[in-house]
Amino acid sequence: DGGITQSPKYLFRKEGQNVTLSCEQNLNHDAMYWYRQDPGQGLRLIYYSQIVNDFQKGDIAEGYSVSREKKESFPLTVTSAQKNPTAFYLCASRTSGGLYEQYFGPGTRLTVT
Amino acid sequence: AQSVAQPEDQVNVAEGNPLTVKCTYSVSGNPYLFWYVQYPNRGLQFLLKYITGDNLVKGSYGFEAEFNKSQTSFHLKKPSALVSDSALYFCAVRDGRNTPLVFGKGTRLSVIA
Numbered sequence: 001d002g003g004i005t006q007s008p009k010y011l012f013r014k015e016g017q018n019v020t021l022s023c024e025q026n027l028n029h030d031a032m033y034w035y036r037q038d039p040g041q042g043l044r045l046i047y048y049s050q051i052v053n054d055f056q057k058g059d060i061a062e063g064y065s066v067s068r069e070k071k072e073s074f075p076l077t078v079t080s081a082q083k084n085p086t087a088f089y090l091c092a093s094r095t096s097g098g099l100y101e102q103y104f105g106p107g108t109r110l111t112v113t
Numbered sequence: 114a115q116s117v118a119q120p121e122d123q124v125n126v127a128e129g130n131p132l133t134v135k136c137t138y139s140v141s142g143n144p145y146l147f148w149y150v151q152y153p154n155r156g157l158q159f160l161l162k163y164i165t166g167d168n169l170v171k172g173s174y175g176f177e178a179e180f181n182k183s184q185t186s187f188h189l190k191k192p193s194a195l196v197s198d199s200a201l202y203f204c205a206v207r208d209g210r211n212t213p214l215v216f217g218k219g220t221r222l223s224v225i226a
Contacts, residue, residue, distance in 0.1 A: 004156075
């Protein structure tokens, strides 16, 4: 899992509550990503950031928000507007440029009841 | 738009036999192709990538992949499967620009002793 930290590993919340997932990297990577993984659906992109103070929506951004105030950190907030938030959330980062692979964190499993 | 297809949800192979996990892709420009492996409740680990050059790419843990431009395929292979290779495998593509990876839905590999 390299130099990417996601905390906590397991997170439980009640429906209607916002929750923030942490992602920190010490790889000096410019770009960071958030994916959601559901069984049989692969990885779907939520948000990504190519540089500090800038981010773009991915394919399933509704109900989520992010910030990128520091190069090392890219927290994801799952809001109460997200209709089906229970999932495995993966953060990734990489050096800018198309040649390079993304490195992934260990993931956070969020359960909302 | 970029897309990846992994036509098999599940691949079963006997230990010691060769294995193949299939992947086909669609991109508008030159493809940058990647394979990742995921063990239960973990993040994704990078296996190998094709950027340019030799169509046969060698990666971690004895895996290799063959790029076939005419068939738009990038199949993952290993000459002799191990039980420890049992995991979820993802193929991903980028069109060479500084864009996020697009992932297939994954193929679950089961190696039987």
